[in-house]
Amino acid sequence: DGGITQSPKYLFRKEGQNVTLSCEQNLNHDAMYWYRQDPGQGLRLIYYSQIVNDFQKGDIAEGYSVSREKKESFPLTVTSAQKNPTAFYLCASSTRTGARNTEAFFGQGTRLTVV
Amino acid sequence: DAKTTQPPSMDCAEGRAANLPCNHSTISGNEYVYWYRQIHSQGPQYIIHGLKNNETNEMASLIITEDRKSSTLILPHATLRDTAVYYCIVRVREGAAGNKLTFGGGTRVLVKP
Numbered sequence: 001d002g003g004i005t006q007s008p009k010y011l012f013r014k015e016g017q018n019v020t021l022s023c024e025q026n027l028n029h030d031a032m033y034w035y036r037q038d039p040g041q042g043l044r045l046i047y048y049s050q051i052v053n054d055f056q057k058g059d060i061a062e063g064y065s066v067s068r069e070k071k072e073s074f075p076l077t078v079t080s081a082q083k084n085p086t087a088f089y090l091c092a093s094s095t096r097t098g099a100r101n102t103e104a105f106f107g108q109g110t111r112l113t114v115v
Numbered sequence: 116d117a118k119t120t121q122p123p124s125m126d127c128a129e130g131r132a133a134n135l136p137c138n139h140s141t142i143s144g145n146e147y148v149y150w151y152r153q154i155h156s157q158g159p160q161y162i163i164h165g166l167k168n169n170e171t172n173e174m175a176s177l178i179i180t181e182d183r184k185s186s187t188l189i190l191p192h193a194t195l196r197d198t199a200v201y202y203c204i205v206r207v208r209e210g211a212a213g214n215k216l217t218f219g220g221g222t223r224v225l226v227k228p
Contacts, residue, residue: 043218103164108158
């Protein structure tokens with residue numbers, strides 16, 4: 001089945017360590033996104049990529065880094081510079097049909113806890 | 116993307132229609148209204164979208180006012196499984212700008228037996 005997969009579902013790390021969250025899609029989508037969600041809050045955009053080897057900062061990019069070497073993959077690294085990394089992280093993808101962008105499809109999320 | 120305003124929460128009786136309002140008074144002519152919902156601890160799920168005409172699919176109906184400054188998502192027969200946070204967002208569909216999706220706080224809907 002086509003879809004977007006985030007792994008792992010739960011992740012624990014010690015403070016000061018970098019950690020990379022995986023996001024893979026087999027939907028042949030051009031655009032991919034990373035969001036952060038804190039308890040009881042909405043989604044905030046961290047980074048997004050419209051095409052391979054290109055990405056743009058979202059609203060809260062500080063302390064995060066991404067790469068887009070393959071169309072299918074958009075890993076997110078939470079660095080030690082991120083002051084409050086504990087959160088629920090969501091990856092999404094979308095594409096274009098003709099000139100129009102389609103709706104976004106989301107993964108099931110990774111819950112990161114930094115202790 | 117234009118900012119949207121939604122009530123933070125609402126309750127609905129099981130089997131009744133749920134009407135979820137959204138204000139988007141600064142929406143541009145080329146921006147669409149999208150609705151997503153997020154069930155607890157899962158990724159958001161697309162529901163429906165529209166530009167200016169009313170839309171209906173198997174999940175819901177979307178009513179957009181004539182001036183496009185507000186819209187209402189209608190869940191015709193709410194079930195307990197419809198308990199979720201519902202997000203209204205506006206975005207362009209054409210071009211690279213349409214790839215940036217901005218979510219607000221959403222409406223937390225609780226369907227009660």
